[in-house]
Amino acid sequence: MTFKGWTVINRKTFFRQILLMTLLMWAALPAIAQESDPQPGVYTYGCVYDEGSNAVQIRADLMGRDGAPLFVDSVAVRSLELPEDSVTIQRVEDRQPVRILAVIDTTRSYPVEPVRDVLQDKMAEFPVLDELALVTFNDRVSPLLGAPSELNANDKLAIIDYYRDRIVPGGDPQAGIAVLYDGILTALRDGIDPASEMRQVVLVLTDSPHRNESSDTTHREVIERAQTVDAQIFVIAFDTIQDTPDFDVLNEITSATNGFLWTYGQDEGDDKSLATLSDEMETLLSDFQQALDSEYLISINADTLEPDPTTLSVPLEVVVASSGQDIELGTFDCVLPLIDHSIAIGSVSNNLFVSLSQQPLIVSTTIDSPLAEDEREVRLLLNDTTQILGSTINLNDASVQGALRPTDNSLRAELYDTRGDEAQLLAVDEITGISFQRPLTVSVESESGTVGGETTFVATVDGDFAIPENRVVRFGIRANGGEYQRLLPTSPDLIDGEGRLTVDNINERVTELFGEDASNLEVIAYIDGSAADGSDALFVSEPLPITLGEAPAVTTPAEAPAAVALPTDGLVIPLAIAGALLLIDLLLLRQIRQMRVKRMIKYPDDRELPQNTLRLTVTRDGRHQTYSLTKQTMDVGRGTSNDINLTDDTNISREHGVVMWRRGKWYYANRKSQARAVVGGKFLRGYRAQELRPDTQLQIGEYTLVCHYDSEADPDSLLKTQF
Known part of the structure; x- marks a missing residue:
């Protein structure tokens, strides 16, 4: 019983182990299949800046696992957060030229001559600027066959004929054993130019394995060399009657170099006659051509990039998505050109005084920018806050009046790029210390057209200008177009934008200044100026013509008669009237003051709040x-x-x-x-x-x-x- 029980227990354990191993094998199958599945082939040309589109561009050849062009769902830049529409990808119809080094290693089952002829015929379908060289049995690289300069580049037939004369088998297949890896290594060593900007590929056409007995070269050396010179390896391999290639090793080589392996003859019943092999060779060369044509252009709007200010470069980690899989294209160090945009204010200078005769002030700008006029915009700002419409600063504009400071105004010109959804500032020029002369209105209080005797002149600030505190108004007068003289030595204060000057006898003052024959009299008023004519004043009026009339006659009082005593009760009524009038005046003044305060409360002005918050x-x-x-x-x-x-x-x-x-x-x-x-x-x-x-x-x-x-x-x- 003990022996029998032991046997049953071990049988159960055995079957459990078998079941566990089976489950583990089934679980490992997807991973094994994924490892054997060839990965997408990727070749990139690096990053360049395209001035026409103002974008950095990355060309990439994206080949799927089947050797056909990869279908791309989307593209993204992982290293940056960019606007959704700033990165685009599209197929390229005219790909970049390719240098092709063909390594031919075939046996008697498929001789070199028909292989050469099929290859030469297919070259007629390749772009004219592609280059071709051959490596055959004697490990010799033939001269590089590009588009001959002496031939018309558009005449493909002439070029193909030129190629046909140049492509000669490099040795006798019967002279020795073909050494496949040495041939590939020769192409990588002697035919690939590491300094060239062209895409360079090795195309292997073979029906035989590598003969390890006659060479020390390994496929690992081939892979390392290809990766060093950035070359792709594509292989077309045939299982012929006489020989069979090392398909597994060739698949490893092509996968490691972002190439592809096409095969024929592995299935039983495949026709391996020379004619069929040539037909299959032509078909697979078409697949090779299609793989080379799997080129995409990735464009990234340069305006969305912020390069390093010293090197002008920006690293871009680019990823494309295909059928739910992310394919990393690598990190590209894109260098943007130094594009200089400048704007200069040409009609205004620092510390400029703009008199009334120079107004309105027309502002001109000089722009140096590669952008077209409909791609840019110029904005003029007065004191950093008020935008000037057009190019004219007009002091009659209410917004200009509210923005002006008494002195030390600034004018800022900004150049914007308007191609995007939001305008981007490109360049700035600023002028400071500008003073604008502002208008005053001077008038005279006179019921008639002439003045005489006691005369009051009134100067009023025009517009909603900021008025300096503690200022006085000076009045000047001239005769017959001569120089202005001070109307009076004294000057009234400026109160609520108004200054009033009363001359006791204008006739005597004019005679005192200009003599009895003075005529063509003109009066001006100004604030903050040292010149008698107000030419340098912050506020100045236009000349006010005045005409002198007769001065009121001065009567000499006659000798007063002897005083007659009046009854005291006769003064009561006049005093009562005077008191009533005084009371009325006080009430009126109070009402006026209340109305002013109510108006201040009800009607705010256009002055902006100060930056320093109280x-x-x-x-x-x-x-x-x-x-x-x-x-x-x-x-x-x-x-x-x-x-x-x-x-x-x-x-x-x-x-x-x-x-x-x-x-x-x-x-x-x-x-x-x-x-x-x-x-x-x-x-x-x-x-x-x-x-x-x-x-x-x-x-x-x-x-x-x-x-x-x-x-x-x-x-x-x-x-x-x-x-």
């Missing part, structure tokens, strides 16, 4: 909250709809006040007639506005508000103890 820190009972002033108008009040919400204080109205950006400054103003606030130590009641500066402190109800720039400032340190 902040407002609100403090109550030791709690702080900081608001950034990022809008032209920010409402302040107790309601939740306010930008700055001051809650839980009945002394604060729901629409209490507003912080606003006007005239290039920040202001606080109350929004209601009963609203109260203290701004910078000044008490504001009703519609009043007060300028805000850094460190300005406000008190609204129980809340304290402080203006500052520093975003990380300590709120407690901002509060003033002497508020």
Whole structure:
């Protein structure tokens, strides 16, 4: 029983082992099949830049496992994230020329002469610029046969005839044993030029194996040499009556060199007559020609690449997809040319003063770029923010007025490439320190066409220009086209864009300056200028012609009669009237002031917010909250709809006040007639506005508000103890 039980147990173990081995063999079959399956053949020409398409191009011959052109689904660059449509691939109809070195090693079953004739006939179908050389039995490389220069390159028949005379068998097959690997090595050594940019291949036509007894050359040496000189090896092998090639070794050689092996005669019943062999040779040579024609062109938009600024090169790891399989073509070091684009402003120079007579200013640019006019765009920017339409800077344009600084303006010219979906900046030129003379309007307050006696002149800034602070308006006058003289030694201040000068007696002043016969009088006004005629002024007016009239007569008062005492009660009525008029004036002034503040609140101007953001820190009972002033108008009040919400204080109205950006400054103003606030130590009641500066402190109800720039400032340190 023990012996019998042992036998049963080992039988079970035996069958389990057999089953396990069977499963392992079935699992290994796909891997074995994959190893035996020839891999796609890949040959690449490297990377070049094509100026016409502005793309880097990679030519690649992609041959499938069957020796036919590979069907490519897509192409990608792994090393970079590029736009989807920036990488394309397409079949090439006219491939690059190829140098073909044919190694013929056949036996008596298929002599060299018919092999040569079939090869020569097929060459008629190859491109004219292809080159051909032969290596035959005596290991000698025949002269390289390219397109002869003395023949018409388009006359293929003449070239083929020329080839036929040159292709001669290199030895007698009966003289010795053919040494196949030595012949291939001779072609790789003597016929392949490593410095050539041509694609170079070795075509082996054989029906015999390598004779190891007569040569020390191994197929490994053949593979190493081919890989060293970057040559592909293609083999057409026949199993003839007399001999059989080493198909496995030839398959290893072609696979390792990105070539291909075509065979005939391995199947039983294959006709191995000379005529059939020649027919099959012609068919397989057509397959070889088709393999050489498996060329693709990969293009990558150069605008999407960012080369190294020193070497101008960019590495591209290119992969193609075919039938769900990724095929790596390799990493290509693509060098982009140094394309110089430049733009220069020709009509404007640094620190230029542009007078009114030179306006509008026409800006000219000089462009040096290989791009066509419809592929590029020029943009002019005033002070980096406002784009000028066209090439003319016109101070009548509201956008120009809002962008101008009092002085030190800049003009920037930018050149863009507009060929893509988004324009790309190519070149820049910038001019700085430009000052534009701006217009003033000067008028005289006179009901008639003449002036005389006390006369008031008014100068007003035209347009929405930025006005410098703390400026005065100077007035000049001239007679008969002569030089301008100061109308008065004193100059009025510029207030809200207006300056007023009153001359007590214009007649006496003209006589004092020009004499009694003065005529053709003209008055000008200007700001920030040293020349009497305002030619260098920042603001200047056109001359205002004036005509002098008669000065009012000066009456000498007669001797007053003796004073008569009047009753005191007679003064009551005039004093009451004067008091009433004064009260009316005060009320009118108050109404005008309220209307101005309401207008400021309701109508923001076009001034852009400053780049340096002002902040407002609100403090109550030791709690702080900081608001950034990022809008032209920010409402302040107790309601939740306010930008700055001051809650839980009945002394604060729901629409209490507003912080606003006007005239290039920040202001606080109350929004209601009963609203109260203290701004910078000044008490504001009703519609009043007060300028805000850094460190300005406000008190609204129980809340304290402080203006500052520093975003990380300590709120407690901002509060003033002497508020």
